[in-house]
Amino acid sequence: MSKYWQQKLFTIVVSAAALFSVGVLFFAVYWIAKDSIGVISWEFITDMPRRRMTEGGIWPAIVGTVYVSLLTMVFAVPLGIATAIYLNEYASKGWVVRMIRLAIRNLAGVPSIVYGLFGLGLFVSTLGLGHSLLSAALTLALMALPLIVSASEEALKTIPDSFREGALALGATKWQAVRHQVLPFALPGMITGSVLALGRIAGETAPIILTGAAYFYPLIPRSVGEQFMALPYHLYILATQHEQVAVVRPLAYGTALVLLGLVLSMSMGAILVRSYIRRRRTW
């Protein structure tokens, strides 16, 4: 085979691999959508599950997922942003900072089920918080932390040093420079990064199974001490754990589409806003 044809073949194979990865994405969405679009209705979204989950809707699971994700962010966002500010604005090179960075990378690598086990051991049983929204949110917050730190650091890195230097030259202290000349411009990036993390967290199943998601709890939780239903766990139950798996299959499809729609729209929205901000930036 001549060099020319070798190169042609190489290009074709590599391009096909790229095309295939996009194809997988679209087929995944298509396979879910085609069998679930008929299930989605106003009732399905806003109704309680009825008759051992063989009828009715998924409202408590939607609310539960929103609650637990928001509560997670309440814990993780301030911690994550503060950590990012320290690392990007204050930290000098040294072993402590290297250790912090190593810890963050390792936190990002810990398997989600190990977080779940840790949450079960510490929050649910040792601290006595029980299977609850609070236990699940604290567990998820640990998972979300590295995501938010890296997104926030990314946002801080886009602010040019001249902003800081200008403020310092006018006699501002370090914190004044950060507070008034860096944070306001980095904030939109931090928020979109946090929304991206929120999308990831909302789809997590393994950690919440052990810490607070309920098999069946057709109520809207009224305190953080209650159990809750969640879309990902609900999908898992309908798909594999329900006693009449075949009967509830359409409901499983509907749940999958709602979950996927929720997560993708959040992430896509954040990505679009981020690219809009980048384009509008004048420095």
Added chain:
Amino acid sequence: MTNRSVTKTKEQVIETGLFVVAFMTVVFLMLILGFLLTRAWPAVQEVGLREFLTGTRWMPSSRTPGYGAFTMIYGSLMVATGALVVSIPWGLAVAIYISELAPAKVREVLKPTVETLAIFPSVVIGFIGLVVLAPWVARTFGLSHGLTAFTGVIMLSIMALPTIVSIAEDAIASVPQEFKEASYALGANKMETILFVILPAARSGVTAAIMLGFGRAIGETMTLLMVAGNALSMPTTRVLGLPLPNFFGSVRTLTATIAIEGLDVPWGSLHYSSLFVIGGILFTFTFAVNLVAEMVMHRKEV
């Protein structure tokens, strides 16, 4: 004067406060590790680590309990390795296409599209595996059901793909332009340049991508819980007399075991403690993988 010292104190307080918060990440990691170890200790003491790592009988709630986790270690390694066999060449090809071959417009769309795969909740990937791939596997290979290691491998390779593409692409894109120009000047064509100049130059980043992809695969729970069958067995087959893993059998991973048993286990029991041993094994795997990736990446900078 006093005003100035107040400002100075305030600055100090803020900096210290931020440092304390940042250092919490180290504390959290240590807390997780320490907690896993203390909760795992009773089981390690009672049963012995050797039994956990090499025993094949896992029956913690039986009257004559067995705590051998090797079956699950085998299952986890089997599907994670299988997934990498698929996603390394696939991911590298995508990364090469994005950074070296794609027109600028395609590149701008392609990278975020592949990264969107990472946003798919694992339970949704598992569901697709369950309703689309598993029936196909059963039909095509004439099996009684499609919940096999093979099904897990395919779905898992899709999940590891974005990790590998994203990190490998960064590494490939950061190879200096001069390397390519020198290669072209010596008469190499594009393919030769990519295979023999660019990939070797980017090898530390590519290695890190593979390590992190492995970490992602070994830690995945929901997808495998839903499609790999969860049978406590080590399916093997003989090819030319050699025992090899049989990917058309069902396996149960370390992660799935925690998810299945973690909910009903009585707190404080030996069974409970043994789940933390499994958690510890998983933690060790991912910690080691991250450490190696870290070291490889740092070598590049020197």
